[in-house]
Amino acid sequence: MTAAKIIINEIKGYHRFLQFMIALVVIGALASMVRFIFGLGVTTNLNDTYPWGLWISFDVVTAVPLAAGAFTLGAIVHCFHIKKLEPLVRPAIVTGFLGYSLVCIGLLLDLGQPQRGWHTMVYWNVHSPMFEVSMCVMAYTTVLFLEFLSPVCEKFGYHMPLRVLRWLEMPLVIAAASISTLHQSSLGTFFLIAVDKLHNLWYNPLLPLQFWMSAIFTGISIIILEATMVHRYLGQPDESELLEILAKILPWVLAVYLAVKVGAVAFLTHGSLFDRPGLLALFAAEVLIGVIIPMLMFMKQSNREDSRMQLRGAGMVIFGVILNRFNVSMFGMIQPDQVIYYPSVTESLVTIGIIAGHILFFVLLAKYFPIFEHHPETVDYSMPDHFHATEAHEHDQGKGVEA
């Protein structure tokens, strides 16, 4: 009773926006229960023509690249050793961890037999992109969870696990990047089986490569978006100087992606590209807004420095990638004579609940855990280097005495 009261009082103290988010999450949770009581057919607009709808197109195929910030930034900071950006890493890990947890929830809701989800771990089929992705998503969610444990241990002052986690930091970063490379690209492999179904504008053998590359620039853009939002609404310091470095990387990745995409569409497709004006417009919108304009924008120094332009450019990239994933997984798959699918109320409420959940949990985690206080180290956790350095030091001392 008292515990409930404390929680209620705590929630009453939240900002109105957060309370609204809580309401959306509760509604989404209720809507997902409706799916289990009344069945997929009644509660969604899915049918035999559209076996995959909003839940796959957004909650899985789009949400995975949107959660790519953690592995991208991890690799940039720790492998390419741009240490300056380290303050951005931990919020990115939290975003990634939340994103992947919600991907798992979305996927389980969409499955007909969610209670058999563990079957993928037992009955392997290495020929299936879905097997590959589900294994990777499970592995990567675990990696993100371990990375996310650092702020949790700091909060409660568990020093021993922290030492282990610090020691694991590099292996985890490398595992994150490798696993992400696999499943981000394999999401593209999904649609390689849709021969003669997915329109030529998107169907080509380089689709997996494009999915991976777009995950990288989406990850970078998400970090820009998130850091800007956190500065504006959570009162955190302005990181736009650090974001400028990211804005400098962005046009390069976008340019390579554009080159691969144009090359693939020009040389690796069979059949007509321009027979469906609607799809052509969607394709043009995706490439123009999501790739070309932000690329040109970030090529100018003044735009990279301007915090507002950073946000706009990142926003366009994110819009572009969302459109791209919907084009591939939904719009491009619609045959000329098919009825158009639109998500049902239940489907929409669940997806809105998932998005709201992401924002809500991020804010709450930031509220209760040291997400932004970058490594408040009173203890030196860097085990191997520490011992090594001390040893070397003592050795030198000895030498000094001898001499």
Added chain:
Amino acid sequence: MSSADMDVTKHKTFLIDTTKCTGCRGCQVACKQWNQLKAEKTVFFSGEGYQNPPAMTEHTFTRIKFRDYEKNGQNEFAFYKEMCMHCNEPACASVCPVGAFVKSPEGPVIYNASRCIGCRFCMIACPFGIPKYEWSKAFPLVKKCTGCYSRIKEGLEPACATACPTAITYGSREEMIKEAERRLKNRPQRYFQAIYGKEEAGGTSILYLTHQPLDELGFKKVTTRPLPSYTWQALRLVPGIFLTMGGGLSLLSWFNHRKERIRQEEGFKNSKVQPEKKDEMKGDNQ
């Protein structure tokens, strides 16, 4: 899973001669009876043309499609039987994350319902749009033609093939192709010169002969390359990419960290040596 090591020529195969089909729909009824499938409430002209039910569903594994056409100024019907094609290299089996679909050594592509997690990837992958879902259920499974696997295991022929009075011949793929080619050769004016299913999707266990051109009858134009090869060409790179990525990043970070460590150690050495000297100096001064 891959049928590359299977002897495709021995697979049980349907030869469906649509020129001999009378549209009696005995196959539809036999299929429902053997598989214990629910009847569907139907009305005339609820779908395209005369066929009923309007679409294949979880309750309908096969149906006869009707096509009107004009011959010598008279209206005529052409029929064809829609069913699972039982591909030699099935897309559904290759994409299923838990291997619920298997190409059996006898020929039919069979479904292990107890494995299925209900992801519906098979429905996306099938070039013929065959797997259907139990949309009415809270925990749905996939449904499709079983090729009457339970019957052929007992030495019987599939229910539809047994019921068909005219059009279906059933036997090994090798023999059925031979028979189809014999018919095409002997009665060239009766047949459109193609065997649908011989090459489609890398070859299937259903072969069709028609009078009309295939697209006029509503046969889907399908790639002749086995569909699993489209995804495998990317998936086979997975272990290599994983090792390259992991190894490359490890090397890169090792290199960068080493540089950093050397710099730190130098700094550390210099900074720690200095105070000692200062102490000595202090001592000297005193």
